[in-house]
Amino acid sequence: MRQLCKGNVALVKGAILAGCRGYYGYPITPASEIAEAAALYFPQIGGTFLQAESETAAINMVYGAAATGLRVMSGSSGPGLSLMQEGISYLAGAELPCVIVDVMRGGPGLGNIAPEQSDYFAMVKGGGHGNYRNLVLAPSSVQEMADLTILAFELADKYRNPAVILADGFVGQMMEPLDLEYREILQPEKPWAVKGTHETRGNLISSIFLESDGLEEHQRNMEAKYRRAQEAEPRYESCHIEDAEILLVGYGIVARILHSTVEALRKQGVKAGLFRPITLWPYPSKALVEAAANVEKVLVVELSNGQMVEDVRLALDGTVPVEFYGRGGGNVPSVKELQEQVLSQMAVRV
Amino acid sequence: MESKSGISTIAATTVTETQSDARLPANPPNNGEAYEILHSKSTLFYDEYSRKAEGKKQTHYCPGCGHGLVHKLIAEALQDLGEQDNTIFVSPVGCSVFAYYYFDVGNVQVAHGRAPASASAIKRSCPGRMVISYQGDGDLAAIGTAEIVHAANRGEKITVFFVNNGIYGMTGGQMAPTTMIGEKSTTSPWGRRPSNEGYPLHMAELLATLEAPIYIERVALSDGKNIMKARRAIRKALEVQRDGAGFSFVEILSPCPTIWGKDPVAARQWIADKIIPAFPLSVFRDHAPEALAVKEVEPPQRSVAEVLGIATSNDGDTTHRAEFDHRFEDVKIKIAGLGGQGVLLLGQLLIEMGMREGLEVNWLPSYGPEMRSGSAHCHVCLSREPIGSPLVSHPDVLVAMNEVSLRKFAHEVVRGGVILYNGAKLPENISIAHAQVVAIPASEIADKLGSTKVANIVMMGALLEETECLAAGTAWSVLQDKVKKLDLLELDRKALNAGRLFIDEHAHIGALDQPDGFA
Numbered sequence: 001m002r003q004l005c006k007g008n009v010a011l012v013k014g015a016i017l018a019g020c021r022g023y024y025g026y027p028i029t030p031a032s033e034i035a036e037a038a039a040l041y042f043p044q045i046g047g048t049f050l051q052a053e054s055e056t057a058a059i060n061m062v063y064g065a066a067a068t069g070l071r072v073m074s075g076s077s078g079p080g081l082s083l084m085q086e087g088i089s090y091l092a093g094a095e096l097p098c099v100i101v102d103v104m105r106g107g108p109g110l111g112n113i114a115p116e117q118s119d120y121f122a123m124v125k126g127g128g129h130g131n132y133r134n135l136v137l138a139p140s141s142v143q144e145m146a147d148l149t150i151l152a153f154e155l156a157d158k159y160r161n162p163a164v165i166l167a168d169g170f171v172g173q174m175m176e177p178l179d180l181e182y183r184e185i186l187q188p189e190k191p192w193a194v195k196g197t198h199e200t201r202g203n204l205i206s207s208i209f210l211e212s213d214g215l216e217e218h219q220r221n222m223e224a225k226y227r228r229a230q231e232a233e234p235r236y237e238s239c240h241i242e243d244a245e246i247l248l249v250g251y252g253i254v255a256r257i258l259h260s261t262v263e264a265l266r267k268q269g270v271k272a273g274l275f276r277p278i279t280l281w282p283y284p285s286k287a288l289v290e291a292a293a294n295v296e297k298v299l300v301v302e303l304s305n306g307q308m309v310e311d312v313r314l315a316l317d318g319t320v321p322v323e324f325y326g327r328g329g330g331n332v333p334s335v336k337e338l339q340e341q342v343l344s345q346m347a348v349r350v
Numbered sequence: 351m352e353s354k355s356g357i358s359t360i361a362a363t364t365v366t367e368t369q370s371d372a373r374l375p376a377n378p379p380n381n382g383e384a385y386e387i388l389h390s391k392s393t394l395f396y397d398e399y400s401r402k403a404e405g406k407k408q409t410h411y412c413p414g415c416g417h418g419l420v421h422k423l424i425a426e427a428l429q430d431l432g433e434q435d436n437t438i439f440v441s442p443v444g445c446s447v448f449a450y451y452y453f454d455v456g457n458v459q460v461a462h463g464r465a466p467a468s469a470s471a472i473k474r475s476c477p478g479r480m481v482i483s484y485q486g487d488g489d490l491a492a493i494g495t496a497e498i499v500h501a502a503n504r505g506e507k508i509t510v511f512f513v514n515n516g517i518y519g520m521t522g523g524q525m526a527p528t529t530m531i532g533e534k535s536t537t538s539p540w541g542r543r544p545s546n547e548g549y550p551l552h553m554a555e556l557l558a559t560l561e562a563p564i565y566i567e568r569v570a571l572s573d574g575k576n577i578m579k580a581r582r583a584i585r586k587a588l589e590v591q592r593d594g595a596g597f598s599f600v601e602i603l604s605p606c607p608t609i610w611g612k613d614p615v616a617a618r619q620w621i622a623d624k625i626i627p628a629f630p631l632s633v634f635r636d637h638a639p640e641a642l643a644v645k646e647v648e649p650p651q652r653s654v655a656e657v658l659g660i661a662t663s664n665d666g667d668t669t670h671r672a673e674f675d676h677r678f679e680d681v682k683i684k685i686a687g688l689g690g691q692g693v694l695l696l697g698q699l700l701i702e703m704g705m706r707e708g709l710e711v712n713w714l715p716s717y718g719p720e721m722r723s724g725s726a727h728c729h730v731c732l733s734r735e736p737i738g739s740p741l742v743s744h745p746d747v748l749v750a751m752n753e754v755s756l757r758k759f760a761h762e763v764v765r766g767g768v769i770l771y772n773g774a775k776l777p778e779n780i781s782i783a784h785a786q787v788v789a790i791p792a793s794e795i796a797d798k799l800g801s802t803k804v805a806n807i808v809m810m811g812a813l814l815e816e817t818e819c820l821a822a823g824t825a826w827s828v829l830q831d832k833v834k835k836l837d838l839l840e841l842d843r844k845a846l847n848a849g850r851l852f853i854d855e856h857a858h859i860g861a862l863d864q865p866d867g868f869a
Binding site: 001002003004013016017022024041043044045046048050052053054056057058060061062063064065067068070072086087090094170173174175176177180181182194195196197198200201202203204205206207208253256257259260261263332334335336337 | 401434435436437438440447450454455456457458459460461464467468469470471472474475476478479480481496497499500504649650651652653654655657658659660698701702705710711712713714715737738739740741743744
């Protein structure tokens with residue numbers, strides 16, 4: 001059944017379908033519709049919505065609710081995510097599953113509210129303290145705002161780890177048709193949860209390991225699960241890579257623009273291909289290496305000054321020249337602009 | 351009272367204790383025989399503190415520390431209330447970070463200062479359970495000030511035990527928000543100076559200014575009498591929660607002999623002599639819950655399918671609908687004007703129509719402060735194929751609801767595109783050679799119909815008639831579904847028709863090459 005929906009609202013609908021019944025958040029543009037939709041929907045279906053006094057409080061509420069085994073989430077944008085980083089580190093350290101949404105806007109500091117992709121480092125590489133990873137998914141359509149949120153809850157539970165939806169102002173704000181199907185919610189047992197019952201009485205949720213060996217063992221166990229995720233979870237999308245001479249790489253809204261760019265270039269006779277990571281962590285490095293095996297050049301496009309490009313370079317490890325084109329401050333490149341970029345890159349053949 | 355483990359101690363403090371066990375007769379018979387004081391241990395404590403280390407029966411607290419005694423009072427109260435299986439204990443950062451070594455209940459250890467936030471969500475996730483937030487003064491009154499104030503203000507049905515010893519213990523004796531004026535610490539080496547560090551925070555008094563809390567009391571561990579008062583306060587606070595009444599808070603003035611540099615007896619005397627005068631003991635709040643009753647609107651309870659709009663969605667067809675003759679691959683439209691002119695709504699109506707006609711659609715707004723400071727615009731894509739870039743950098747059609755928008759966006763329109771301008775004629779000093787411009791006095795037309803608010807619908811009529819990108823019939827059915835007020839719907843119908851009629855009557859305006867499929 002198709003319905004028109006804003007990306008931010010679709011995300012909340014996906015969360016509800018995934019069985020999420022707790023939302024704790026604080027308003028911020030361009031993510032406020034997430035809190036507004038949760039405020040409207042959750043209390044009607046036996047869930048909890050609470051507007052916290054800050055993002056700091058919100059993420060620690062998520063920590064508390066997650067400790068009870070509930071599927072729970074929060075959403076914000078850059079400045080709010082900066083405040084949440086402490087809590088995300090605790091969630092990862094205590095191995096609590098939850099979903100956190102970052103509808104990226106311009107930064108640093110107050111920046112502006114226009115779309116950017118400049119929180120890649122903060123959400124993909126960490127941001128909080130200590131040895132941990134976030135599972136990071138990057139939707140590029142309204143439909144994916146719902147679908148990847150459902151997946152994010154499943155992955156979070158599977159790996160007992162925070163999962164992040166890394167969206168941008170455009171994907172959050174735009175409206176598209178959304179196809180939702182009601183489905184049975186399959187949630188894993190959580191014998192570790194603290195529920196205030198006889199059965200869970202001995203359970204402890206904590207991230208403190210005072211002995212060096214104990215903490216190191218904990219870190220190694222976490223690392224082992226991260227390696228399992230790296231094997232099993234990378235997701236991506238590609239098109240026109242079979243005969244591509246130049247491979248365009250981008251995620252989120254940029255991948256949409258790159259898709260149009262590749263189609264336009266193909267009409268001009270330029271053999272361009274597209275590689276779009278859907279999981280930013282674990283990064284689909286193997287698939288990228290295969291996609292780039294026969295290209296002359298890779299062009300990474302981001303709404304940042306170059307963040308994901310580092311993962312592309314790490315994956316390709318010098319085998320192919322990797323160029324970068326970025327826009328910032330809320331400026332989003334047009335298809336024409338990117339066509340020109342590709343043509344100028346192709347003119348400088350290696 | 352039974353004890354699983356017989357004679358044992360739960361904290362070094364209780365070893366020196368001779369007067370405070372309430373389970374002993376108030377006036378023990380003294381017939382000259384020596385009697386033994388039994389320190390029974392609450393069954394709420396683990397037999398052995400194996401989380402601390404194998405076989406450990408001692409706590410990690412220093413001799414004379416107040417935490418052991420507060421733990422004991424809480425454990426005994428929970429045991430007496432029969433809540434052991436029903437309790438979630440939230441331990442803070444500070445000396446009591448390891449409270450979970452001792453309490454045989456559900457345990458959640460949280461970040462510094464955030465216990466009231468986490469406890470709030472735990473309680474809301476498990477409404478029938480006893481949720482205890484246990485915090486020290488740095489945790490509660492410094493880094494976690496916002497969390498405690500807001501949890502109290504929301505009237506969270508939790509119990510907060512605030513152990514106030516006026517110093518940071520675990521980190522080695524730094525100044526706390528409750529350190530008294532003139533008191534030295536490692537970070538107030540000349541004593542706390544109000545000119546530099548301000549005054550000690552009185553949390554019980556501060557929280558008692560709020561509406562929601564049910565029970566707030568400050569007690570002290572200075573002597574037997576006060577310890578008995580603390581025991582009663584702790585019980586009462588837990589009973590308030592058990593009864594679902596609301597937020598309860600007990601501040602406990604507690605000794606820290608190690609950091610204070612005093613022996614346990616002197617430390618207690620210090621509380622009596624110096625701290626209690628600065629932090630008066632009192633019941634600051636003892637409300638009956640009914641006193642807070644406010645009439646509230648209860649959210650309706652609906653099914654997930656209803657809430658998600660799955661049950662009521664109007665179009666299950668995701669393929670291109672053959673009955674609509676879309677003579678284009680895609681149409682990109684930009685709509686711009688002033689906030690309040692219905693610019694964003696017009697875009698949303700168009701994509702609703704597009705979706706009903708089986709097209710792929712996308713609507714992308716300008717958002718945020720721009721919307722609130724006058725100008726607004728949105729991008730609309732209608733396409734027979736999945737839409738790539740939703741960004742309309744070069745529109746086929748521009749709907750300019752005011753002059754500023756026309757001047758700002760006219761140059762972006764593709765060659766041969768269409769510009770619909772809300773005005774009787776083009777403004778002075780603007781020449782647009784690359785596109786067909788139609789000036790429609792939409793606001794005037796709308797005003798004559800009854801409201802300038804429907805100028806956007808006049809423009810919609812003109813857009814449909816001029817470009818034929820979507821059917822007027824679809825527009826009407828969308829309006830019928832979306833506009834609930836009948837008088838407004840009638841106004842919209844007139845506006846839609848007026849826009850179409852205007853184009854029919856003025857369809858002679860010179861066009862350049864028309865984009866595919868356009869009239």
